[in-house]
Amino acid sequence: EIVLTQxxxxxxxxxxxxxxxxxxxxxxxSSSYLAWYxxxxxxxxxxxxxxxxxxxxxxxxxxxxxxxxxxxxxTISRLEPEDFAVYYCQQYxxxxxxxxxxxxxxxx
Amino acid sequence: xVQLVQSGAEVKKPGASVKVSCKVSGYTLTxxxxxxxxxxxxxxxxxxxxxxxxxxxxIYAQKFQGRVTMTEDTxxxxxxxxxxxxxxxxxxxxxxxxxxxxxxxxxxGTLVTVSS
Numbered sequence: 741e742i743v744l745t746q747x748x749x750x751x752x753x754x755x756x757x758x759x760x761x762x763x764x765x766x767x768x769x770s771s772s773y774l775a776w777y778x779x780x781x782x783x784x785x786x787x788x789x790x791x792x793x794x795x796x797x798x799x800x801x802x803x804x805x806x807x808x809x810x811x812x813x814x815t816i817s818r819l820e821p822e823d824f825a826v827y828y829c830q831q832y833x834x835x836x837x838x839x840x841x842x843x844x845x846x847x848x
Numbered sequence: 849x850v851q852l853v854q855s856g857a858e859v860k861k862p863g864a865s866v867k868v869s870c871k872v873s874g875y876t877l878t879x880x881x882x883x884x885x886x887x888x889x890x891x892x893x894x895x896x897x898x899x900x901x902x903x904x905x906x907i908y909a910q911k912f913q914g915r916v917t918m919t920e921d922t923x924x925x926x927x928x929x930x931x932x933x934x935x936x937x938x939x940x941x942x943x944x945x946x947x948x949x950x951x952x953x954x955x956x957g958t959l960v961t962v963s964s
Binding site: 775777779784785786787789790791794796828830832835836837838839840841842 | 883885892893894895898900907909910943945947949950951952953954955956957
């Protein structure tokens, strides 16, 4: 069973700053099956990145994903006010299809 | 474009069962792989299970084995998730989501409250 650990738990930043979120897996994850989601209060998660680095339809290019094996990163190049939310990584290549525990990006 | 609309909020007593529905539009259910994820209040996302097209079977998280059943009615393009022997820890928002390149889209969520 693959366990995903996200860090940091909370990231306090100002609009315009760069955000770097980490997702580390306990075993190697095929890059084809690593996704990132954004969730705002009271809303369903929204897919941002799939296949470790491919942006989902309609996702702004300030969001980018990278990494392979056990270490993956979500980068938000310049934070917009609407980007303050919780972000989850997920591996969906093997069962159980685990999620990380989430990183909250909050306004500093 | 796939759209998922879930059934409304439920309040159940401990020991009861709940059945949440997820209606598909824009595609037929047979073209999709549907999974279920839940989120307890103030907590993270927890994968429950779903249809694995590679095996042609429904797979469940070990935590829910024996308590959860996921079914599909292809005549109405509706997926169902039934959870039995409910306890207070099952209070959560339950989401359906289609699986392809990531989980996308998601239903709007169904709040299930378990309380005596």
